[in-house]
Amino acid sequence: MGSTRTTGVPTKLTQGSQTKGGIGESTLRPDGTLKVTGEFAYSSDMWHEDMLWGQTLRSTVAHAEIVSIDTSAALAMAGVYAVMTYDDLPAEMKNYGLEIQDTPVLAHGKVRHHGEPVALVAADHPETARRAAAKIVIEYKELPLITDEASATAPDAVLVHEGRTDSHMKHVPHPNIVHRQPIIRGNAAEAAKKADVIVKGEYTFGMQDQAFLGPESGLAVPAEDGGVDLYVATQWLHSDLEQIAPVLGLPEEKVRMTLSGVGGAFGGREDISMQIHACLLALRTGKPVKIVYNRFESFFGHVHRHPAKLYYEHGATKDGKLTHMKCKIVLDGGAYASASPAVVGNASSLSVGPYVIDDVEIEAIALYTNNPPCGAMRGFGAVQACFAYEAQMDKLAAKLGMDPVELRQLNAMEQGTLLPTGQVVDSPAPVAEILRRVKSRPLPPERQWESSEGADVRQLPGGLSNTTHGEGVVRGVGYAVGIKNVGFSEGFDDYSTAKVRMEVINGEPVATVHTAMAEVGQGGVTVHAQIARTELGVNQVTIHPADTQVGSAGSSSASRQTYVTGGAVKNSCELVREKVLEIGRRKFGSYHPAWATAELLLEGGKVVTDGGEVLADLVDVLEDESVEIEAEWRHRPTEPFDLKTGQGNGHVQYSFAAHRAVVEVDTELGLVKVIELAVAQDVGKALNPLSVLGQIQGGTTQGLGVAVMEEIIVDPKTAKVKNPSFTDYLIPTILDTPTIPVDVLELADEHAPYGLRGIGEAPTLSSTPAVLAAIRNATGLELNRTPVRPEHLTGT
Template sequence: MTTVQPRVSVPVQGGVGHSPHRPDGALKVAGQFAFSSDLWADDMLWGTTLRSPHPRARITGIDLTAALALPGVHAVLTAADVPGAACYGLEVADQPVLAADEVRYHGEPVAIVAADHPETARRAAARIVVDYTVLPPVTDAEAALAAGQVVRHLPIRRGDPDAVGPVVVRGEYEVGMQDQAFLGPESGLAVPAEDGGVDLFVATQWLHVDQKQVATCLGLPVDKVRITLAGVGGAFGAREDLSMQVHASMLALHTRRPVKMVYSREESFFGHVHRHPARLRYEHSATPDGRLVSVRARILLDGGAYTSTTPAVVANAATLGIGPYEVPNVVVDAYGLHTNNPPCGAMRGFGAVQACFAYESQMDKLAAALGLDPVELRIRNGMTTGSVMPTGQVVDGPAPVARLLALVRDRPAPPPATGDPRELPGGVANTTHGEGVVRGVGYAIGIKNVCFSEGYDDYATARVRLEVMGGEPAVLVHTAAAEVGQGVVTVQAQIARTELGVQRVTVATADTAVGSAGSSSASRQTYMTGGAVRAACRAVRDRLLARLPTPDLRLAGGKVVTASGTVVADLAEVIGDEPVEETVVWRHRPTHPLDPRTGQGDAHVQYAFAAHRATVDVDTELGLVRVVEIATAQDVGKAVNPQAVLGQIHGGTAQGLGLALMEEIQMVDGIVRNPSFTDYLIPTILDMPPMTVDVLELADPKAPYGLRGVGEPPTISSTPAVVAAIRAATGLALSRVPVRPEHICTPRR
């Protein structure tokens, strides 16, 4: 077994730095991938939900008689039937499983039905008679603040609160309520188990937090609620909170039959949280040569009826609220508020999106007041390694603000329109021949934290097993990391190939049979679960190599080799009939709570940066915008999977473009008016422009492989870049997103 063999110099393909094919890629393209809505079980019932038509009302009575009398109905349950805790929540358990005495937002669940056919279940739900006494809703953030309906107030204080430079610009900004708009609606299957528990197959972002909340609401021990990740059709933050998990489980336990629930598109708009709408007031001051002196800001975030992740969103908006700039004097007050609007929580960018639109708008306004180029003003004030955040935290990793801005600025400009109507806003519809079309260019850069913050015990668990299968070494990786489309399954296999030098890697289905991997959010899974898989692989390697007497060995190409690459043994022979398995719980460096009076503290693990340049053509007579091109630059630390990195940057930019131009849940007195993809518009391939992408790999020495979270930064700076370009074309202030045609068009004379 120790006979010296030739050297191994060929690396294992599909490891870190490669872009192997995704195991789910071809299936999804071919329409063969099984999503959670495709689940099926023999003897299955269908569940549905009755929801409130009012944003606020007192429930004075519920009559279930007509619903129960309908043939095929097996159960109709209300708040009185919840077997455990009446409420759940990610940070505060304040959201009822089913409304009992009062409904607090339009679409709140009131009752649930199980029947032998989905249409029967819907008809039964329509027969439930609920008596409401309608109450006046609070739907305005300012009114909520005045009424003291504050979820969290976080002040940030740094330097002299009264300092003001000689050049001052002020602005008030508004961000509408954006939906995550994933394509796969909420769905899942609950199966009652012989031990009195339940097996739940569901599309989610955080298996173990779901497990804990579901068990609490069902009145069951945690180990009697077993959750397996079903196929997820997108998430973007909206699947962090519970939707149908408790409801399907209640119906399954009540009927002792499997129960499947699938939301319609309309119901999906009511069934998950949205991005917090925001009102932001900013004052920037600077010296005449463009050095920032102070920033003052007040940020109001409408959290809707229940808490969800509002406290954390407030923290991000506050701590990142001045942008990636060095500012000696900062006064920020960020508030999360309760209203009778739909609950708001996690969405890609998580608090940083709203703040970035405001502070980048201010930087453009300040550049105009100073007579400076807007990119030069940003570069002049940009953070570098060693800069100090408004919280007092030192940015100890790469902070290439100036370099990212220079990259997008120096990209060649897109060519002018040729006159082809397809290149004009509205031209294909023959509404214009370009008479009122003008071009504009805008820039923006943003900052985002990576991983959970403020002292949260953020960790991930990985179980790795190295064994011989079919005569060759094979690796099994098991984590609870939710694959929501971002490619974490592929990344886990890449890391295992790199660390163990084995080509054959299987990633087990994510479930609660292994320790928590945390949430697929906060751009953290490659960092956290990737770090856990790496640590577990290294523990397996060390145990295996301890079987050999020769020191300083490594694994490569299915062999055990010396540092110089000389083969010492065949890996399959060393493993033999004794597989090696290790489970590792991995944590990042500690973070700390913020001082509630000053906002000071080392709250974040890592910072990520992205910059955008947008070029737009605007028809000023019709109010139509065509985004001609977007250039972006982002530091990713290490591109673990380069193709996936590009996909994240393209996808994040698309969501930012959507917020800039079209995406908004329309609310009137607390009523949602556009719960469909007919009326809630999202960018299509025809709306997306060509993109150029510069990817920097400036390693963070404290991160696994030096990597940096990728998914959120492009969403943050793309919105203000697009709006800045429209401003440049039109000369209009444009202080609200999304920008609507009526904000742009000038009446004909």
């Protein structure tokens, strides 16, 4: 799983290029050893003296009126300190939500999905809390279910949310549609007349779980000032704070949040889960309350990736030039809005893919249904679209008799391309090049399971299940490429804050970096230290724990943290550097003219000129002084997409990845073995090459999962989740993970800090359709849904 790196336009490092552990080096994670040895403290490991345990009672039906709730038996149990329902909530504000505050803290009047929180229990032991919750008696009167577009948008459809008043209501054709975004450019109907070939497809994308390894957990501690201190695993401390404080009836300064160890996220921790419930119980009992979900409850406690229906039409001339594209994307948002409006914006604006098409007609919608709520997940709407448009490219290539990679390259966007939204791509877009690189890589040897000692079943479809020895196994190769936006979009005020302090400790210059960035496994704590070493020329950097005592860093999502919070750290370091040099000029400037005339650098703990002459030691400059600056950093602004035409400069930056998948399929048993997933991706600048490699390989594996195994199964008759466990919801293990060679391009984006490009999501897009393309190549089947199951390959 090695990588190769190709550097294009170089980026200049303005400071500290000789400082060990700076930008461009593969520095190791400070938490890495603790995590792999099991010693790292996650939020579920927290403990407090005299702590109580919280438990949530969830609905057993998907859509029903709540006729009555009887909590008397639970309250009578020994060891139970509190039972709370909607009527016990302390503040006038009883709902929360990322954009639309439509999610009740506890269900009121009715429940809208299977697993919705209805009541809370606090007890002196987790088993006591669970038994008490089970004694709460709830009488339901079931209501008709809304489960798909037909039932949601029928003229007489039951409304999932009666009396909607949010801003999206003004432009949706039905109250059960959360948000609608059309994009119209050119005239697709007229352009279709010029097409020599037209292909259509209907695609189904299954509901994927983030499947992070640390279930939701946290500890709420009541404070003497009437407030609460919350220690929690989350993706966005300040967004949580803005949602938590109003429903507690507290000012934000009395809700103090500290990030605890996070066991992965992938979007599933952007929404509130147990945060409010733990705080409510802590304030009600006056004791610390800890809540830890088990895996079963975790499947109900967070949002999932939107399942989707996608309807596409593409046309092309006989020489392969795309003439037009029409599509409709229907995302199932489930019972509550979460991030659905933004996911719709992404799905629609990226639905064309990394291709030049002048005439498009696009519509994307998200539905309210009684299915599980869906929201942010790695790829954020672009994943579903990529699956469909890449399948369309293969269909077109087959109908035209063209090589599928050549067709893509012929129509590939590049720097300067005008997108269907009217935005110009103003940074490198090496789509044709990354496709060339994955195609030119040598293929892995065939029939690797054969050896002189006998068959190695681990290399066969079915693996250690020993179901085949190679009979009926055929190979397939497939390609895909995708485009993903970086950062928050559509006019959102996306910024981050960093506080940097520089001082002398024990005779050594030390920098401390304090942000509210949620370290969810992406490696930001490493990159922030690298930036500080580079900009401040020090070797010793301390990363302060993330909390709400510093300005917001936004969410650890949208591939934005290295770009935005890294930019904030860089900005604050630059301001600190100038202040340190001011101190030096005041102390030593009269003794050496270079203080006034030269470009001064901080490097290796010293002040040096641009010619390398040492002027002073940083220890002597600072002595008993210290410098601390907190500053924000914003990227260039975006704007909302027009709600009728979809035009607008809605995105900050774009990232691109291409995959070639090599699979072997047992066509008799319907088993698939992915042998290799080769990747080429432009990262702008690899701030930490080792972390870059891990992000690309991790995203690739997550895309593999949804291609061949991952799907939350919801019973269409009851809207109940059928497989809420890792026994029945399968994720790739090391035995399922193929070789993932990575080719890294570094083509700088001049608008971004160090020229970097967000990288975490792009590989998740194209790995899924590449695997499907390879399976189609092996079997000749159409395969228009994810994940592919054995029955889809055998017809049984």
